[in-house]
Amino acid sequence: MSKLIILDRDGVINQDSDSYIKTVEEWQPIPGSIEAIAKLSQAGYLITVATNQSGIARGLFSEKTLLAMHEKMLSMVSEAKGKIECIVYCPHGPDDACDCRKPKTGLINQIESTLKTSAINAWLVGDSLRDIEAAEKAGCKPILVKSGKGQRTLTANPAIKAEIHDxxxxxxxxxxSQDHKA
Structure with a gap:
């Protein structure tokens, strides 16, 4: 069984905004998300983050600012006694024809390469249809959370093929709890 978990960032770990998360100050964790990452990593799961960050291509923030947001996230997870193994991101816009922007699988391939592991049957937790489509293409188990844009995604795609969580x-x-029953 895969112990790999791939998390989308905005709307899954931190609060999302239709006008993008552009500063370190705007990056605020969703209540319970940091502790959830810590619990999962303490239970032996490899926690990774794969995030589209087209705000860079749009000129809304710099890669330096993005890295500072990730430092804040890593620090909070570390304080909660957890660990994120790697963070990969796509800095491109929707029209850039890259291979990394979800729903393409380039970010998942980067995680596999970095951790020298397969993402087949890993969980991919996201709040958008793009996340679910990337999971399906890469052979991951899609999880849709209702936080962030998740409820909107579910309303627009009621027949979505994903396990759904709040x-x-x-x-x-x-x-x-499933692990404890096994």
Whole structure:
């Protein structure tokens, strides 16, 4: 069984905004998400983050600012006694014809390469149809959380083929309780 978990960032780990998360100050965790990451990593799961960040291509923030947001996230997870193994991101816009922007699988391939592991049957937790499509293309188990844009995604795609949870904390609790039954 895969112990790899791939998390989308905005709307899964931190609050999302239709006008993008552009500063370190705007990066605020969703209640329970940091603790969920810590619990999962303490239980032996490899936690990774794969995030589209087209705000860079749009000139809304710099890669330096993005890295500072990720430092804040890593620091909070570390304080909660957790660990994120790697963070990969796509800095491109929707029209850039890259291979990394979800729903393409380039970010998942980068995680596989970095960790020297397969993402087949890994969980991919997201709040958008793009996340679910990337999971399906890469052979991952798609999880849709209702946080962020997740409820909007579910309303627009009621027949979506994904396990559905309220948020990351709810998914972590379900997965860990399933582990205890196994």
């Amino acid at each position: 948020d990351l904390a709810d998914f972590a609790e379900a997965l860990l």
